Amino acid sequence: MKLYIAEKPSLGRAIAAALPKPQKNRQGYIELANGDVVSWCIGHILEQANPENYDPAFKKWQMSHLPIVPTQWQLKPKAQTRSQLTVLRKLVKQADEIIHAGDPDREGQLLVDEVIDFLKVSAQKKKNIKRLLISDLNLPAVQRSLASMQSNQVFIPLSISALARSRADWLYGINLTRAYTLQGQKAGFNGVLSVGRVQTPILGLVVRRQQEIDNFIAKDFYDVHAHLQTNNQQRFIAKWQPSEACQPYMDEEGRVLSRALAENVVGRIKNQSAEVSAVSEQQKKQAPPLPYNLSALQIDAAKIYALNAKLVLDVCQALYEKHQLITYPRSDCRYLPNEHHAQAKGIIATLAGSSESYGAFAKNSDAKLKSKAWNNAKVSAHHAIIPSEKSAAKLPLNSFEKKVYFLIVRQYLAQFYPVYQYNQSHIEVLIAGGKFVANAKTPMAQGWKVLFQRAKNKPDNTSQGNDDKLNKQLLPKLAKGEKIQCEHGELITRITQAPKHFTDASLLSAMTGIARYVSDNDIKKLLRETDGLGTEATRAGIIDLLFKRGYLERKGKSINATAVGTSLIKALPIAATMPDMTAHWEATLTNISEKKSRYHDLITPLTSTLTQMIAESEQQSFAHLPKVPFKRKAKARKRVSRAKSATK
Numbered sequence: 001m002k003l004y005i006a007e008k009p010s011l012g013r014a015i016a017a018a019l020p021k022p023q024k025n026r027q028g029y030i031e032l033a034n035g036d037v038v039s040w041c042i043g044h045i046l047e048q049a050n051p052e053n054y055d056p057a058f059k060k061w062q063m064s065h066l067p068i069v070p071t072q073w074q075l076k077p078k079a080q081t082r083s084q085l086t087v088l089r090k091l092v093k094q095a096d097e098i099i100h101a102g103d104p105d106r107e108g109q110l111l112v113d114e115v116i117d118f119l120k121v122s123a124q125k126k127k128n129i130k131r132l133l134i135s136d137l138n139l140p141a142v143q144r145s146l147a148s149m150q151s152n153q154v155f156i157p158l159s160i161s162a163l164a165r166s167r168a169d170w171l172y173g174i175n176l177t178r179a180y181t182l183q184g185q186k187a188g189f190n191g192v193l194s195v196g197r198v199q200t201p202i203l204g205l206v207v208r209r210q211q212e213i214d215n216f217i218a219k220d221f222y223d224v225h226a227h228l229q230t231n232n233q234q235r236f237i238a239k240w241q242p243s244e245a246c247q248p249y250m251d252e253e254g255r256v257l258s259r260a261l262a263e264n265v266v267g268r269i270k271n272q273s274a275e276v277s278a279v280s281e282q283q284k285k286q287a288p289p290l291p292y293n294l295s296a297l298q299i300d301a302a303k304i305y306a307l308n309a310k311l312v313l314d315v316c317q318a319l320y321e322k323h324q325l326i327t328y329p330r331s332d333c334r335y336l337p338n339e340h341h342a343q344a345k346g347i348i349a350t351l352a353g354s355s356e357s358y359g360a361f362a363k364n365s366d367a368k369l370k371s372k373a374w375n376n377a378k379v380s381a382h383h384a385i386i387p388s389e390k391s392a393a394k395l396p397l398n399s400f401e402k403k404v405y406f407l408i409v410r411q412y413l414a415q416f417y418p419v420y421q422y423n424q425s426h427i428e429v430l431i432a433g434g435k436f437v438a439n440a441k442t443p444m445a446q447g448w449k450v451l452f453q454r455a456k457n458k459p460d461n462t463s464q465g466n467d468d469k470l471n472k473q474l475l476p477k478l479a480k481g482e483k484i485q486c487e488h489g490e491l492i493t494r495i496t497q498a499p500k501h502f503t504d505a506s507l508l509s510a511m512t513g514i515a516r517y518v519s520d521n522d523i524k525k526l527l528r529e530t531d532g533l534g535t536e537a538t539r540a541g542i543i544d545l546l547f548k549r550g551y552l553e554r555k556g557k558s559i560n561a562t563a564v565g566t567s568l569i570k571a572l573p574i575a576a577t578m579p580d581m582t583a584h585w586e587a588t589l590t591n592i593s594e595k596k597s598r599y600h601d602l603i604t605p606l607t608s609t610l611t612q613m614i615a616e617s618e619q620q621s622f623a624h625l626p627k628v629p630f631k632r633k634a635k636a637r638k639r640v641s642r643a644k645s646a647t648k
Contacts (some may be wrong), residue, residue: 003095004132005088005112007102010321014042014137015101018146039091041102045081046114048170049074063182063549067175067610072165075118085115091346100152101132104242105330107537111153126639127544131155135328137320137389161593164602168585171603172197175610181616191371193568194549197582198534199542200569204577205510205517206502207561207569216498221255222262223492225268225470226436228429233474237490238429238436240265255496257347257578266489269431276482278428285421288414288448290334290373290634291384294536295512295595297329298406305407307405307555308616309508309540315404318387323397324390328382328407330537336386337377339368343389348416350391356402359453360408365416373415386412410451417448425475431486440475467570468510501558504543511539520580525588533579534586567625573616581609 004019006012012030014023016023019034031076051058051068053076060064077085098116102108134145176195184193189304192489228464244247256262292300294313301307305313312616315330345367352362357648373384387409395407421444429436446453478484502510510517512532518524534542546552551565561569569577585606591597 002096002097003091004036004038004099004101005115005447006038006040007108007111008042008321009040010099010151010521011103011134011137014134014139014142014324015132015146016595018139018142018525028084029091029643031375037095037408038180039088040084041088041111042081045078045085045088046075046118047078049076060253061178063179063614066179066614067171067607068178069171069607071193071608075114086538088115089119090123093315095125097128097130097353098125099130099132099149100155101134101299102134103330104133104328105332105535105537106158106162106165106589107573109158109534110166112374113152113159113320114163120325124458127153129153133382135331135382136388137324138390141159141327145484147559155520157512157595159601160227161589164525164592164599165589168602168606169197170628171606173612175577175618176613178619179614182351183617183620184625187625188627189625190533190627191623193351194484194572195572195576195584198538199546200572200576201533201579202507202511202542203546203561203565203576204569205505205551205579206559207566207577209499209502210561210566212499213501219257219496220249220259221251221257221494223256223490223494224262224265224269225490226274226429226431227487227490228274228436229382229487230478231477232476235487236427236438236473236475238427238438239470241435241437251516255494258491259491262491263433266491266585269434269486269489272432272486273450273486274431274436274484275427276427276480276484277430277646278480279478279480280426281426283421283444284424285419286447287419288371288373288417290371291336291386291411291413291415292408293331293334293384294329295332295508296334296403296537297385297411298540299505299508299512300407302403302503302508306504307403308543310544311400312404315400319401319408323392323395323401325392325395327384327386327388329385331382332536333382334373334384335375335380336373336383337379338374338376340383341374344416347387348413350389351413354393356392356406358406359411365413366418367416368420369416371415414448414451417451419446420447421445421451427475427478429484438473438475439471440473440570442474451526501555501560502626503557503559507543507559508539514586516580518580518583521576523584523587523635527583532586533582555628571620571622573613573620576613612634630642 004012005014005271006015016030016032016038019036019038022033024031029037030492030551031037049070052069053074054070055590060069073147076455098121100109100112100116102110102112103169116129129156130149131152132145132149134142136142173194175198178195180195181191184191226238226240227235228238229235242254246256249261250256294316297316298307298309302309312331316326319326320329348362348365348367352359354362387405387407392405421440423444424440425440425442427438429438443449500506511534514532515524515527518527533539542553546565547554550562551568553560575581586604588597590604592599592602
């Protein structure tokens with residue numbers, strides 16, 4: 001008997017639909033016509049044991065116990081899904097062959113692998129386990145996946161990576177939450193100070209941004225625009241480029257802070273002859289944006305529709321599992337397998353039948369085009385999120401589902417439109433010894449950009465608006481050495497802007513591009529473009545957790561740290577609040593999954609780091625934490641005992 005173990009019931013039903021019929025629905029599994037069985041987990045049905053499961057003495061929080069580092073790690077069944085584990089235990093014993101059908105990511109790999117290990121499957125049976133990778137729940141896609149199963153042995157490094165992540169989170173969260181909670185209690189803060197390897201650096205980003213805003217002092221700076229006229233009476237504007245001699249009057253970002261200097265330049269260039277010192281014009285092309293991974297989708301959904309990350313993830317899960325309209329959504333990849341291009345014609349035809357706006361996009365697309373999105377070398381266990389072959393025409397999608405589905409469809413269809421073409425013009429002019437520059441971008445062929453056109457924005461009077469106007473002007477045809485006239489100079493007074501509060505979009509962007517916030521250059525070198533804080537599957541949940549714990553709050557679209565969140569970051573050592581260490585861990589986890597590093601390369605140095613950070617906790621000042629009195633001591637103790645959830 002073959003036993004298929006899916007990650008969740010919806011995936012199990014999709015697998016069964018592609019297998020022999022008639023079928024019988026049993027309690028916790030589906031029996032197929034040929035005697036094979038499809039069963040499932042219900043997400044993680046096992047969890048890391050609590051400290052007190054290793055030693056009853058650990059139930060009471062004491063500094064003398066720390067760090068708690070298990071020598072033999074234990075898992076325990078989750079109470080709410082224990083019955084499904086019992087079903088799997090019976091089926092595993094009966095099975096001659098097991099097919100692993102966890103989701104196609106490291107958590108999905110571990111989720112089923114740990115059940116197989118927990119149920120003590122024999123070494124020989126383990127060796128023969130097949131891996132079924134499904135990223136699209138539609139019947140044709142599932143059938144293709146069933147025809148291309150691999151050995152589960154190939155994916156062991158992915159499982160080890162997830163195991164290392166799980167244990168690292170436990171070690172970091174359990175030990176530091178206990179250490180800093182105990183130190184906080186000494187200072188009169190009678191609540192749990194939850195510390196996690198990902199959540200705390202994210203909170204640190206928000207707190208430091210808020211401090212930058214609070215401490216910001218606006219200052220004026222100045223640009224000079226030269227209004228020029230050619231011999232053919234054509235006019236354009238060029239912007240002054242300060243020389244090295246102006247450095248004493250500029251800030252670290254190259255902005256001129258001296259009004260007198262700028263006014264002097266304005267006076268010197270009025271009615272002066274100018275000479276064109278350099279001219280260039282290039283025809284450029286811009287390829288369409290790649291299809292979405294989850295983070296890129298969440299960022300765009302936040303920018304365009306103001307949807308938070310958790311909502312977008314939930315909507316994607318519904319589009320994938322309930323409606324089967326998209327492929328696997330928890331993907332960190334923005335590329336597609338080469339062979340997937342053959343399905344494009346059918347997907348586009350389905351989309352073209354819709355009365356929604358994307359129906360017209362699909363009709364005008366060209367299925368023969370092949371963008372750089374199709375690249376086998378950049379696809380691992382899963383590929384970018386794209387529409388499935390199923391029509392949405394008769395499905396009762398809610399407004400959120402329609403919006404997210406539209407974004408996914410539009411991004412996919414952009415791959416079947418021509419490139420955007422434009423001319424990039426650049427002119428340099430010398431006036432009274434000063435250098436002035438004009439750049440302009442002139443569209444030649446809109447290509448894929450027709451899918452992304454929006455209503456014209458209101459006039460922008462900000463400094464950014466001034467720059468946009470300069471870039472959008474039409475530049476005359478000029479030759480190097482040509483003499484033209486400067487009619488007058490214009491002084492533009494601008495004001496430095498405070499950093500902006502994080503929003504859902506910018507915080508997600510910070511998490512996915514964490515190298516920008518890493519201070520250690522050696523760690524920066526280790527990070528790849530795709531490395532970040534957390535994973536595609538966990539980022540939304542971690543942000544949501546910080547809100548639930550009262551460390552973050554929303555003010556309109558802005559995300560702010562609360563008084564407790566700010567106080568916590570101030571109380572912690574800088575290493576716990578910076579992304580450097582956890583960014584290094586994420587890079588190590590990736591290396592483990594690619595067999596470039598080992599499990600102990602993460603866990604061994606972590607144990608040493610924890611010992612040091614626990615010792616440092618006794619030296620930290622917690623005096624500024626708000627005093628939270630116990631209203632009912634029994635409830636407070638119960639709250640503390642449940643702090644094992646602080647492991648991310």
